[in-house]
Amino acid sequence: GAVVSQHPSWVICKSGTSVKIECRSLDFQATTMFWYRQFPKQSLMLMATSNEGSKATYEQGVEKDKFLINHASLTLSTLTVTSAHPEDSSFYICSATGQGSTWEKLFFGSGTQLSVL
Amino acid sequence: SQQGEEDPQALSIQEGENATMNCSYKTSINNLQWYRQNSGRGLVHLILIRSNEREKHSGRLRVTLDTSKKSSSLLITASRAADTASYFCATRETSGSRLTFGEGTQLTVNP
Numbered sequence: 001g002a003v004v005s006q007h008p009s010w011v012i013c014k015s016g017t018s019v020k021i022e023c024r025s026l027d028f029q030a031t032t033m034f035w036y037r038q039f040p041k042q043s044l045m046l047m048a049t050s051n052e053g054s055k056a057t058y059e060q061g062v063e064k065d066k067f068l069i070n071h072a073s074l075t076l077s078t079l080t081v082t083s084a085h086p087e088d089s090s091f092y093i094c095s096a097t098g099q100g101s102t103w104e105k106l107f108f109g110s111g112t113q114l115s116v117l
Numbered sequence: 118s119q120q121g122e123e124d125p126q127a128l129s130i131q132e133g134e135n136a137t138m139n140c141s142y143k144t145s146i147n148n149l150q151w152y153r154q155n156s157g158r159g160l161v162h163l164i165l166i167r168s169n170e171r172e173k174h175s176g177r178l179r180v181t182l183d184t185s186k187k188s189s190s191l192l193i194t195a196s197r198a199a200d201t202a203s204y205f206c207a208t209r210e211t212s213g214s215r216l217t218f219g220e221g222t223q224l225t226v227n228p
């Protein structure tokens with residue numbers, strides 16, 4: 001099946017630093033990638049949708065200058081949390097859709113737990 | 118915004134029993150999907166049911182869809198301790214391409 005690799009699995013950083021999270025589709029071309037944020041015991045909140053080679057589309061209320069998304073290739077998207085603060089601490093998950101018969105399903109990375117001190 | 122509402126929010130059963138989770142939504146959909154999430158992990162796709170389908174099976178999973186009531190149910194038969202996880206429904210609207218996730222049901226299967 002389609003595999004999405006997300007790194008790192010967890011990161012602890014100091015307030016004010018930037019953190020980059022990578023999301024890679026290992027065995028398929030991901031035409032669209034999605035970034036979600038999830039708080040404990042809650043559902044996924046879509047942050048942005050990115051298509052390869054174009055600017056990401058951000059959901060209402062998500063600061064695009066704070067959460068920088070780059071989707072430079074069909075297999076890699078990155079989310080950079082700039083100048084992170086404690087309130088940015090959360091579980092971030094990426095997902096991807098492919099082409100053909102796989103486009104309707106989402107394939108998820110394993111998530112990144114971000115803790116900002 | 119999340120349009121899916123799931124109930125119950127939490128469900129605790131014994132191994133071998135069946136588990137039923139329900140999902141309601143508000144808009145017209147193209148399909149409805151169920152995902153599973155183990156604690157601290159990403160989501161795994163379980164099953165997809167299209168708007169013109171009423172029931173679908175996959176192993177121990179049975180999904181129903183009632184578009185007139187805008188609701189779906191996920192039944193897990195003969196549950197196992199390994200089924201312990203959060204289960205989310207997700208809808209794909211007819212007017213869009215993204216999935217909208219419900220609030221989830223936390224299932225605990227006691228050995």
